[in-house]
Amino acid sequence: MQIVFQDPFASLNKRKTVEEIISFPLLVHDQYLSKKERHARVTGLLELVGLRPQHSGVYPRQLSGGQCQRVNIARALALHPKLLVLDEAVSAVDVSIQAQILNLLRELQQRLSLTYLFVTHDLAVVRYMANTIAVMYLGRIVESGPREMLFADPQHPYTHALLASIPPEPGTPTRAQIELREAAGSETLPSGCRFHPRCPLGTREICQTVDPMLRATGLDHSVACHFPQSADSLAAETRR
Numbered sequence: 001m002q003i004v005f006q007d008p009f010a011s012l013n014k015r016k017t018v019e020e021i022i023s024f025p026l027l028v029h030d031q032y033l034s035k036k037e038r039h040a041r042v043t044g045l046l047e048l049v050g051l052r053p054q055h056s057g058v059y060p061r062q063l064s065g066g067q068c069q070r071v072n073i074a075r076a077l078a079l080h081p082k083l084l085v086l087d088e089a090v091s092a093v094d095v096s097i098q099a100q101i102l103n104l105l106r107e108l109q110q111r112l113s114l115t116y117l118f119v120t121h122d123l124a125v126v127r128y129m130a131n132t133i134a135v136m137y138l139g140r141i142v143e144s145g146p147r148e149m150l151f152a153d154p155q156h157p158y159t160h161a162l163l164a165s166i167p168p169e170p171g172t173p174t175r176a177q178i179e180l181r182e183a184a185g186s187e188t189l190p191s192g193c194r195f196h197p198r199c200p201l202g203t204r205e206i207c208q209t210v211d212p213m214l215r216a217t218g219l220d221h222s223v224a225c226h227f228p229q230s231a232d233s234l235a236a237e238t239r240r
């Protein structure tokens, strides 16, 4: 397993060249490689992420944010991981570069049979990248399921509110708007359901006292809520 962090500059040692950065995992974990073999591996990794062999001699400050993130990806791939954790890996790069990095990641996933754990708050990125989605609130998974199902038929009030915030695509029906309550800032976790201070149904006693478990509501679909339901029925219930 390897990880790619959010800030492409801060995650690279600015005193090392690109070659030194990418070859470091090889130096630690693949000590029998000769210098020549390491150099060949670095060159191959640079090409794999869309950089040129000449980039091996430059320092991170000489690269753009997108190029630095490619170096981070190359370093993460150096030891042939099966799982790559991508922690907000495109949120710090320019929007015009984001699509290039996402396309690169999808291509690498196919080519190297990688599994990604992709952490992001950007729903457009979620829709483009994810096969399976886990929605988190205050450190807990509150809903999970396959992408198509989660976008088409979510059941948790927080997921409804998140999806309702996306502008609808032309020709598609608008989603029912779910009004969240203002949550008073607090350093301690709320009792019962962690989402109850913001949930339209959060005044119910069970919501304030019993923490809902993540339960299967269908094939591959799980929800942590005492009253899972569609956005339309939740909107109707909160109007009553």
Ligand code: SF4
Binding pocket: 156, 157, 158, 193, 194, 195, 196, 199, 200, 201, 202, 207, 212, 224, 225, 226, 227, 228
């Ligand atoms: S358990 Fe209650 S407060 Fe929590 S999300 Fe469900 S309805 Fe809202």
